[in-house]
Amino acid sequence: MIDWSTLHDVYGPAHAIPGLLDRAIGGDQEAVDRRWGRLCHQGTITPASIAALPQLAGIAKTEDVGDWALDLAGAIASGLLQHHGADEEVARCAATLAELRAMAAARLRSCLDGKTYLSRLRAMLAFDGQILWSEALDDFTDSFVTVACPHCDAPVTIAVGDYGCYSSIRDGNLGDVHQVELRPAVPHELIGTGRMLYESAVRDGRERLDWGLTHLLGRAERPGCGSVFGIADEYAAAQHPPHGTSPEATPRTLSDDHRQGPRSRTVNSCPLS
Numbered sequence: 001m002i003d004w005s006t007l008h009d010v011y012g013p014a015h016a017i018p019g020l021l022d023r024a025i026g027g028d029q030e031a032v033d034r035r036w037g038r039l040c041h042q043g044t045i046t047p048a049s050i051a052a053l054p055q056l057a058g059i060a061k062t063e064d065v066g067d068w069a070l071d072l073a074g075a076i077a078s079g080l081l082q083h084h085g086a087d088e089e090v091a092r093c094a095a096t097l098a099e100l101r102a103m104a105a106a107r108l109r110s111c112l113d114g115k116t117y118l119s120r121l122r123a124m125l126a127f128d129g130q131i132l133w134s135e136a137l138d139d140f141t142d143s144f145v146t147v148a149c150p151h152c153d154a155p156v157t158i159a160v161g162d163y164g165c166y167s168s169i170r171d172g173n174l175g176d177v178h179q180v181e182l183r184p185a186v187p188h189e190l191i192g193t194g195r196m197l198y199e200s201a202v203r204d205g206r207e208r209l210d211w212g213l214t215h216l217l218g219r220a221e222r223p224g225c226g227s228v229f230g231i232a233d234e235y236a237a238a239q240h241p242p243h244g245t246s247p248e249a250t251p252r253t254l255s256d257d258h259r260q261g262p263r264s265r266t267v268n269s270c271p272l273s
Helices: 018-024 029-039 045-051 053-060 067-077 085-092 094-106 114-126 133-136 192-203 209-215 229-240
Strands: 142-148 155-161 163-173 175-181 219-221 227-230
Touching: 018 029, 018 053, 029 045, 029 067, 045 085, 045 163, 053 067, 053 094, 067 094, 067 114, 085 094, 085 175, 094 114, 114 192, 114 229, 133 163, 133 229, 142 229, 192 209, 192 219, 209 229, 227 229
Parallel strands: none
Antiparallel strands: 142 155, 155 163, 163 175, 219 227
């Protein structure tokens, strides 16, 4: 039994959460919206958010009616790299996160609209502990990520979208200069999570998504020094979990099923848009 009086949500004491939950189960949309705002306001989570995961998983078992609970749980899981102060509670929720992951996978269908499909795919990754990749996944209309060249450590801007698929040096005045075309991954050579994502996109007819994934999982050249590197590997290396984050939140590369620790060097980076 959760003692909500001892927990805080985004706005303060979390004692209102059980009542909002009861109303949300009954179909009260205002309660759903308020519960979302208190447990995951603009991506911010608290110990109350994590404590709510088992109840959200129970609601989510009822398909369609409980889809809002699955989506809210996915948003909470996506925030687990934050300083939430509840690492022990996250560890106790391992089975719940696995259950939520299975539900998200089962509801990943070709009939979903693009926004919902991408949200469900991101939730799968977040429930699986691959939070940084959940953030990186995009609709690839106008996506950018900055990584460090493994040879010279200089920043490299990676673009995947309508403006092109290239690596470049970003200039504050001139924009992306010295553009070099990306080298997309060969689909049949993908392994691990990258392969799962690509095959899901192909299966469900998400052509834009599978196209973008081959570029995100491909290779790039650093203009100037000529070093060629794996984009996914350098993105994972650049994204250090905040100090004190639980090991479960350590990023993995999309080409590997095993958890990997971040490299020792620190670089500046920005997430995909």
